[in-house]
Amino acid sequence: MEQQAANGGGDGDRELEELELPTLDIEQNKLTEQLVAACRDPGVFRLVNHGVPGDLTARLFRLTRGLFELEPASKSRLPGYFWGTPALSLRVKELNWVEGLHVDAALSSPDAAADRDDAGAYTAFKKVVTEEYVPHMARIARKLFDALSVSKELCLDAEQRASYLEEHGGTFRAYRYPARDPAAAVQYMGMEPHTDSSVLSILNQDLVGGLQVLRRDGEKKETWCSVRPVAGTLVVNLGDMMQAMSGDAYRSAVHRVVAPSSPGTERMSLCYFAFPEEHAVIRHPSGCYRGFSYGEFRERVQADIKATGAKVGLARFRVHDRSSAPP
Ligand SMILES: O=C(O)CCC(=O)C(=O)O
Numbered sequence: 001m002e003q004q005a006a007n008g009g010g011d012g013d014r015e016l017e018e019l020e021l022p023t024l025d026i027e028q029n030k031l032t033e034q035l036v037a038a039c040r041d042p043g044v045f046r047l048v049n050h051g052v053p054g055d056l057t058a059r060l061f062r063l064t065r066g067l068f069e070l071e072p073a074s075k076s077r078l079p080g081y082f083w084g085t086p087a088l089s090l091r092v093k094e095l096n097w098v099e100g101l102h103v104d105a106a107l108s109s110p111d112a113a114a115d116r117d118d119a120g121a122y123t124a125f126k127k128v129v130t131e132e133y134v135p136h137m138a139r140i141a142r143k144l145f146d147a148l149s150v151s152k153e154l155c156l157d158a159e160q161r162a163s164y165l166e167e168h169g170g171t172f173r174a175y176r177y178p179a180r181d182p183a184a185a186v187q188y189m190g191m192e193p194h195t196d197s198s199v200l201s202i203l204n205q206d207l208v209g210g211l212q213v214l215r216r217d218g219e220k221k222e223t224w225c226s227v228r229p230v231a232g233t234l235v236v237n238l239g240d241m242m243q244a245m246s247g248d249a250y251r252s253a254v255h256r257v258v259a260p261s262s263p264g265t266e267r268m269s270l271c272y273f274a275f276p277e278e279h280a281v282i283r284h285p286s287g288c289y290r291g292f293s294y295g296e297f298r299e300r301v302q303a304d305i306k307a308t309g310a311k312v313g314l315a316r317f318r319v320h321d322r323s324s325a326p327p
């Protein structure tokens with residue numbers, strides 16, 4: 001994989017070619033057809049007419065910003081707060097130039113864990129995330145997944161359609177990427193190159209820019225391209241579970257975030273990750289992966305990160321040469 005210095009992207013990505021994302025209206029009649037094309041290549045697309053009210057997004061960005069603006073000692077006590085640690089599945093050797101708030105939509109973490117002075121602000125944030133924003137994300141994920149599930153690449157039966165996308169799960173993360181210090185000796189990436197472990201991820205970025213996708217041009221050539229922020233749209237990228245479910249017909253997109261370099265600029269994003277049910281065994285008729293559950297995949301990823309500092313991911317489950325495999 002081509003590696004580019006973290007500071008190669010200017011403010012976001014001035015020097016990079018832009019990736020022209022397919023733009024999909026989720027209420028259109030030919031959704032399956034257009035989704036299949038977008039999932040085959042480039043595995044990332046833009047959504048319009050998605051039904052998430054603009055004022056809800058604006059309110060959630062405001063509430064999130066309020067929490068990130070707290071004193072470091074206060075915000076570090078917020079439930080799910082982290083600084084510089086990996087996202088869902090990243091190398092842990094390098095610091096990421098990002099802080100975040102992680103909310104597990106399936107669990108209701110006790111808000112009492114928030115610092116007493118900031119409990120009101122955190123409770124308001126969490127309420128908007130769990131009661132308003134995440135239900136929209138779960139609705140969109142289900143709609144996209146159902147449209148894809150009838151494609152010949154997935155061809156799921158009713159049970160798989162239900163269990164390959166957990167109805168009430170999902171993880172929400174709000175991120176803030178502060179400006180990097182151009183004079184610092186080490187220039188950290190906002191978020192290092194990775195694939196998501198999800199079925200699909202729905203990103204709502206502000207207008208600063210910095211999200212980049214690795215475009216594959218044929219077998220050998222790979223180029224980092226920028227994903228231009230467009231107001232009112234969402235960006236969806238496929239994750240490893242979708243790649244496995246489709247027997248590699250769809251690819252989980254390698255992506256990264258370059259933190260801004262202009263002093264005083266910061267980037268924020270609201271991200272939702274949809275997963276399969278923990279124990280549902282994922283199989284595809286092609287047999288290119290052995291059957292495995294998301295629970296097993298996650299444990300394997302965590303074990304690899306612990307042992308080597310890096311995610312191995314789907315390669316751990318790939319069946320290389322079935323003709324010589326033991327019976
Ligand atoms: O901040 C973003 O837009 C992307 C974050 C991301 O890729 C992740 O959390 O996996």
Ligand SMILES: [Fe+2]
Nearest residue numbers: 194195196255
């Ligand atoms: Fe990601």
